[in-house]
Amino acid sequence: MKAKVYVTLKKGVLDPQGKAVMGALKTMSFDEVRDVRIGKFMELEIDGASKEKEEARIKDMCERLLANTVIENYRIEIE
Amino acid sequence: MKFGIVVFPGSNCDHDCYHVVKHVFNKDAGYVWHKDTSLKGYDCVILPGGFSYGDYLRTGAIASASPVMNEVVSFAKKGGLVLGICNGFQILTEAGLLPGALMRNRGLKFICAHVPVRVDNNATPFTARYGKNEVVDMPIAHADGNYFADVDTIKKLEDSGRIAFRYSTPGGTATDDANPNGALLNIAGITNERGNVLGMMPHPERASETALGSIGGRGVFESIISALS
Numbered sequence: 001m002k003a004k005v006y007v008t009l010k011k012g013v014l015d016p017q018g019k020a021v022m023g024a025l026k027t028m029s030f031d032e033v034r035d036v037r038i039g040k041f042m043e044l045e046i047d048g049a050s051k052e053k054e055e056a057r058i059k060d061m062c063e064r065l066l067a068n069t070v071i072e073n074y075r076i077e078i079e
Numbered sequence: 080m081k082f083g084i085v086v087f088p089g090s091n092c093d094h095d096c097y098h099v100v101k102h103v104f105n106k107d108a109g110y111v112w113h114k115d116t117s118l119k120g121y122d123c124v125i126l127p128g129g130f131s132y133g134d135y136l137r138t139g140a141i142a143s144a145s146p147v148m149n150e151v152v153s154f155a156k157k158g159g160l161v162l163g164i165c166n167g168f169q170i171l172t173e174a175g176l177l178p179g180a181l182m183r184n185r186g187l188k189f190i191c192a193h194v195p196v197r198v199d200n201n202a203t204p205f206t207a208r209y210g211k212n213e214v215v216d217m218p219i220a221h222a223d224g225n226y227f228a229d230v231d232t233i234k235k236l237e238d239s240g241r242i243a244f245r246y247s248t249p250g251g252t253a254t255d256d257a258n259p260n261g262a263l264l265n266i267a268g269i270t271n272e273r274g275n276v277l278g279m280m281p282h283p284e285r286a287s288e289t290a291l292g293s294i295g296g297r298g299v300f301e302s303i304i305s306a307l308s
Contacts, residue, residue, distance in 0.1 A: 013182070013227065014182070014185065014225075014227075014261070016183055016184075016185050016186070016187050016261075017183060017187065020187060064144075065136070065140060065141075065144055066136070068137055068140065068173065068180050070172075070178075070179060070180040070227070070228065070229070071180045071182060071227055
């Protein structure tokens with residue numbers, strides 16, 4: 001099965017990279033952009049039979065490595 | 080007394096640390112490979128600066144999952160002295176030995192500069208040789224040194240004297256102008272609750288010989304040596 005993991009910065013955590021990208025978009029006249037937050041997207045190919053079981057394991061992967069929960073949130077999608 | 084310097088793929092201050100311990104302070108030192116599973120015989124473990132695993136995923140994240148880190152965690156739990164410098168500090172936070180995270184500098188740039196650093200707590204095994212609030216010169220060289228932690232953690236660190244170093248003016252005031260990277264409360268270095276683990280962004284090993292322009296970092300090594308003697 002395939003798992004998609006989205007890692008994003010928590011609300012309130014400053015994202016200077018997002019701010020820089022927003023600045024560039026404004027320079028390009030995309031004035032409607034109010035905020036940009038940059039995150040990570042990961043695709044995992046998983047050998048596993050049970051979706052439920054794998055979901056718990058991917059959550060563990062996120063907690064322990066894929067995301068830093070001090071500053072980041074994560075979301076998992078399994079296909 | 081023996082110092083163990085952990086080498087991860089991409090560490091690049093390991094030799095500097097070894098040199099300072101061995102040739103400047105004449106103490107025994109050895110390299111510890113990231114796949115090693117024993118820290119037997121070492122009294123102080125140094126996680127050096129560099130770009131372990133190319134800073135992939137997050138700085139220090141992948142190194143924190145390497146085999147030697149299990150040993151570093153048990154070494155620290157037993158009260159052994161652990162010093163993380165720059166990337167070493169990032170690895171310590173990722174490994175959970177220190178709270179918080181080191182984020183991208185607020186100016187987005189890699190900063191390589193000598194900065195004044197104030198010793199906020201000189202009652203640790205890493206800082207005892209400094210005066211309280213003494214300001215010393217040490218270089219920083221990082222892109223991710225912007226210390227962040229939630230409000231409760233920051234308060235706890237401050238209230239319990241766990242902020243060992245802060246970026247300050249040469250006169251010793253921790254102003255925003257003196258903050259190179261946006262770190263909360265100008266934090267440049269913190270200890271764990273027990274006080275035997277220190278993570279710091281400035282490089283004491285690059286400021287231990289007059290030939291290199293500053294000896295502001297010597298106090299860190301002198302303090303450790305004195306604590307272990």
